[in-house]
Amino acid sequence: MAASPSIVCRRVVSQDRDQLMAIDDVYGGIDYLPHMFDRFVSSSHYRSFVCEVDGRVVSFRYFRIIDDGQSVIAGGARTHKDFRGQGLAMKRLLDYAAREILKEYPNCLRNYLYAALETPFQQKRIKENPKTFTLISKRVSQNNMLAQINE
Numbered sequence: 001m002a003a004s005p006s007i008v009c010r011r012v013v014s015q016d017r018d019q020l021m022a023i024d025d026v027y028g029g030i031d032y033l034p035h036m037f038d039r040f041v042s043s044s045h046y047r048s049f050v051c052e053v054d055g056r057v058v059s060f061r062y063f064r065i066i067d068d069g070q071s072v073i074a075g076g077a078r079t080h081k082d083f084r085g086q087g088l089a090m091k092r093l094l095d096y097a098a099r100e101i102l103k104e105y106p107n108c109l110r111n112y113l114y115a116a117l118e119t120p121f122q123q124k125r126i127k128e129n130p131k132t133f134t135l136i137s138k139r140v141s142q143n144n145m146l147a148q149i150n151e
Contacts (some may be wrong), residue, residue, distance in 0.1 A: 001114075004054075005053050005054050006053070006054050006055070007051065007052070007053055007088075007092065007097035007105040008051070008052045008149070009045070009049060009050070009051050009052075009093050009097075010049065010052070010128070011049055011050075011100070012040060012041055012048040012049060012050050012060070012062075013041065014038075016050055016057050017037055018039065019034060019056065019057035020050070020057060020060055020078075021033070021034060021037075022080075023057075023060070023078050023079070023080045024080070024081055025079075032076065032078070033060075033076075033078070034069075038070050040062050042072060042137060043132070044065075045064055045065055045066070046062055046064055046065070047063045047065060047097065047100065047101050047104075048060070048061070048062040048063070049061050049062075049093055049096060049097045049100070050093075051079075051088045051089070051092060051093045051096075053083060053088075057078040058079060058080040058088060059077070059078065059080070059081040059083065059088040059089045059093055060076075060077065060078050060079075060089070061074075061075075061077040061089055061093050061094065061097055062075045062076060062077075063075060063097060063101060065088065065101070065108060066103060068105060069105035069107070069108055070088065070105075070107055071108055072101060072108040077090070077093070082113070
């Protein structure tokens with residue numbers, strides 16, 4: 001019988017860069033991570049987290065703390081294609097991040113803001129929880145932009 005994988009959630013460190021960049025571009029050619037990674041690691045305004053499976057970084061999420069710690073913006077997330085659908089980014093990593101952020105900013109989840117691509121999952125989550133989530137900006141994928149241009 002195979003042993004259960006070791007799953008660890010933790011804060012991002014500089015040494016995670018190469019493993020995170022190896023995760024496929026999940027934003028259709030408009031990937032922000034190569035340009036923002038150093039800020040996610042070092043800025044006091046960001047809290048970024050990874051999920052490791054057997055020592056391999058397979059998932060990432062970041063959050064931006066605003067309003068002097070009274071609000072948090074949930075930013076992007078990504079999971080390696082071999083690990084998608086297992087609840088790593090949307091469940092396990094989100095739960096861990098919320099606990100860690102609340103240790104520093106106990107009131108920030110009262111104003112939980114969402115910046116997101118226009119995906120069915122995100123549309124459903126916002127629609128089902130209008131008092132919990134506020135969509136503050138929308139980004140569209142490169143394919144959606146091209147479709148709109150060609151219309």
